[in-house]
Every structure is written in structure tokens, then in C-alpha cells.
Amino acid sequence: MLRTTTGLLSRLSVNESKTTSSALGLEFVRWRRKPRWLPVAKSKLYRVPERKEQNAEERAELMRLHNNYKLQMRSIRQYLREEVLRLNVTTTADHIVLTPEQEEAEFQRCMQENEVWNQAIAAERNARLQKDRERQAGEIRERLEAARLREEERLERAEEIVRREKELAKTYVTRENLDTAIEQALANPVDYNFSLDLKGNIYRGRTTLPGGKGTPATSGAQEGELQQAVEARN
Template identity: 75%
Template structure:
């Protein structure tokens, strides 16, 4: 008996689903019919009002008028395009001239720098030690020794040479331009 109740409930559920599906299908079909009715009415209204029958002569005249209008538009657009292209070519030519002028100026400046370097090197070449003046250069270097060693105390006194004693004892250097430059640099940094 319990088994029959389950069968009965199952049948009721199936009937409910089929009924709901059928109602849904009817609603969809009703919506489609209404849409098609409105579409047919719209087509009937627009085709009767918009459709004007022309004779072949009228159609030929209308076609010729449309062709003339199209040719006029094409000519106008072609003139505008040619004018635009001419302006573009002029602008590009001016830009190219400017670039060439800038490149020429840069090249001239580069050549001037190169010539200046060559002039300086030629001047320095006069002081280079060659095989011919090697003996003279050695004699000059031995006759005039240069000592680049120096120390500076807290007061800014400069002690030149290797003969200064540790602790700042020794003779302060008083020899000219380089010492004053070092002194000015020390004062500027303080």
C-alpha cells in the first residue's frame, strides 16, 4: 500500500511538470504570434507608403542625377586630398631641409672640435720626447728634480718634501702659487 502512494506521488509530480511545460509553451507561442502580426503590419505600412513606381525614363534621369552628384563629391574630395597632400609634401620638405641644416651645423661643430684637438696635439707633439732629444730630456730631469710629496697640518701650513718630521715638525713651505691654491682650497672646504 505504501508503495502505491509513492507511485501516485510520482505520477502527480510528472503531471505537474508536463502541465507547467505546456503552459510555458502556450505562452511562448502566443508571444511569437503577436510578434509576427506586428511585423506584418509594419511591413505593410512602410512598403505601401515608401514604394513609388517610376517610369524607366524617370529612373534613368534619377540615376544620371545621382551619378553627377557622386562625381561632384568625388571631385571635391579629390581636390581636398590633393591640397592636403601638397601641404604635407611642403611640410615634409621643410622638415627635411631643417634636419639637413641641423646635420650640417652638427658636422661643422664636430669638425671644429676635431681640428681643435689636432691643433692641441700638434702643440703637445713639440714637447714629446723623441730619439733626437732624449739625452737632453734626461739631463733636464736629473738637473731639476721634482718632489710631489707634501703634508698639511691643522693650521693649514704646507710642508713640502720628504724631510718633514712626524708630528708636524719641520719647515713650512713658502714656495709660491701651488701652496696658495692648496690653502684656498682648504679654506673653501671649511
């Protein structure tokens, strides 16, 4: 019988894994040690577990706490029972005492009080909305002012670029002054090559040798004086 039950359960578990729901609606639980339907092991069949003795002081303390808990819970239940009875009696008495005219007057009073609360809340809401609108208007003005300043700066930069390009346009080589520019370049050849020695002397030109043939070596001060003389001649 046990073997048959085990086989049936194994087949059901396989079918359960293949389908989303079992036809029999079974739920398989994995026990921590062994299933509860298996008998007791032979090694533990006739074993009687030893009951540990409890300390007398600990037992007395636990009993005191238990009695206090039961007493407190009994008091709470009694208080709640009396409170419910009192509320029921008061409610019943109020309904019995109040007449339809009194109920209508009480309703009108509640409606008036509710109207007063609504007006107060509406005033607070309007004040809050007004503050929000003012804050948003201030933020919009600040953004517009910042955008205006950025636009002015952009226009100033553009005008500066245009002005600089106009100044540079005077030195551009155009179709009209092309021949003049070629003649000037051929008449005044410029060699941008130079070299330095350890003393800071500058040697202009790619064919100049230090202490040899070519342009003599010049120091920094002499170079400045030579440059001024060249500019004055031009």
C-alpha cells in the first residue's frame, strides 16, 4: 500500500511539473525531516523523553506574569463591554428624545457650521493660490530677464566678430589688389625660420650659422632694436 501511494504521488508530482495546475488540486509540501505519515523510527519507538525540571522561582515569576496578563485582559474586556453598552443606551435615548423639528434644527446647524468651514478653507486656498501665482509670475519675469541678457550678450559677441572681420577684410587679397600683393611679396621675402643658442641669441633665416656666414648673431635687446629699425624703414 505504501509503495502504491508513493508511486501515485510521484506520478502526480511529474504531471504537476508539466502542467500549470493539478487536476486533483493537490499541493505538495517539502517537509524538513520526514513526512508526517511515515511511522516512528525503530530506534526511537520506545524512547521516553526526559522532562526537564523547571526552577521554582522561574515558575513562580511566569505564573505571576500570566495572572497579571489575564487580569488586565479581563479588565479591558469589561471596560469595552461597559463602554459599548453606554454608547448604545445614549444613542437610543437621543433618538427617543429628539423630535423631527429638533433633528431638522440640528441638521441646519451642522450645515451652517459646515458652510463656515468651507468659507474659511476657500479663503485659505485663494490666498495660497494667489501667492503661488505671484511666485510663478516672479520666476517668469526672472527667466525673461535672463533670456534678454543672454540675447544681448550674444548680439554683442556677434557684432564684435563682425567688427573684427571688417578690420581684417582691409588686409585681404582681392582680385583688384592681387598684382600689388604679389609684387610686394616678391620684393620683401620673409623667412620665418630662426634658431636660439644657450645665451638666448636669435639667428634669423634657415641659412644663418652661429659665428659663421650669414646674418650675424644678435641678442634679445639687439633683436628688438633691429626690429624697430626695420619697422621705421617700412
